[in-house]
Amino acid sequence: MALDGILTMRGSMVERMDTDSDVALVRRAREGDYAAFEMLFERYRTLVYRFAYQMVPRRDDAEDLVQEAFVRAYQNLDRYRDEAKFTTWLLRIVTNLCTDQARMSTRRQALEQQEAAGALDWMTIGDIENPIENLEADRRREVLRKALAALPVHHRSVIVLRDLEEREYGEIASILGCTVGGAKLRVLRARRALRDRVAPFLGEESR
């Protein structure tokens, strides 16, 4: 595979550096090359936005979250270590931002939980003579989305990372700053919590 790269010699080793790799772009951005940082932004803004949208299911909020994450990344480029993937670092920033937001707006979260609970009322209050209508796929999906939004941040983030973004447990562990075993346990607990919220309503359909 041909790469646009620079061949460098280090002793007996030949090291090939891709000038457009994340590591190279970060290095150039640190030296003042803002265009390199813009390349990183264009490369990963959609991925980060998808994650952010799942965390705060409102487009404007998700965009603000993404923008804030990249601004902080730019301000703290010297803290980025090449050992971890750049996306891992970005997603960690977004996760921390969501956690901070959640702490500052606990009341808002409580309201969201109430809203999520209220969104499920139609399942019991609705027309029981036509339960099939109540089981439309889009409504089911909406229920699930509301329940996910009502989860605490630490549960919601791992559900999004593992079950929506399909990240590996190793990367999730890096993002959360825990072990792989710890990441698996967190995902397990989050799934159980989500099921506890939706099972009473989804379970009715199948019974």
Next chain:
Amino acid sequence: MNRKLDEKLIELAFGDLPEEEATRVVGEASQDPEAARALQDYRDMRDGLRKLSDIPPHQLSNERLRAAILNRGAAKPARPAGISWLWMPAAAAVLTLGTLMIRQMQTPTVEPSVAIKESTNPLQIPDLDVPVAGGTTFDGATMATKAPAPDITESAPRVADAPTTSSANRIASAARRSPRRSIETRPKAAPKVDDTPISADMVALASNVGNRIADGSGARNEAAPAPMTMAGATAMRAPAPTPKTPIIIIEAETDALTGAQRATEVDNASNVLVGG
């Protein structure tokens, strides 16, 4: 249903179990209605989450990000940690240089000239109470026959050089070693005593030597008081000091309190004779 089985059902529903274990758990769940129901709920939840992909497109732009960064005041990316330390040695160098310059400005530019006690008659060879063999005293008119000439320390009067506190101390301490002398400046080797009476030529020669020193010609200690080889009362004019040359006169008498020889500072050496 126990908690451990519930965890296995979750892993089974989301595909996190190895194949062999998955088969075992499926068999176990089929025999427990509650476990079977839980497994189905988890599978439905997995399918529902996978369908949550209808995300509206974003409107993130480079310009918007750039504006946000500039508004935040983060115009420059963070510099690597190594560069941020460069200011420290630079600051240390500037501080050291400034300190040295201040010290140089505070200390006088010339060593104080050591001279004998001031005399009203500049031409008169001063009366030095120098012990000589035979009990005679040096009356200034003749040179001491056997008394060793004054020592010239390494801090001999060099007009061009800046005097230091240490050199002044050496002069003072040298004077203390020889309480009867006002001058303690000569090379370490004791000069040979010459009992030739002082002549006018000698005086002129001594003056020239002193003047050479005063000119800042860089005359070394060896050139300075060559008169010291003619031990004793060589009437040598003190080197003509620069206008601001401080002159320290060390007296023969000692202070009653401290036991050290008194020293006074004069502005000019017009009335001072240097001799030994």
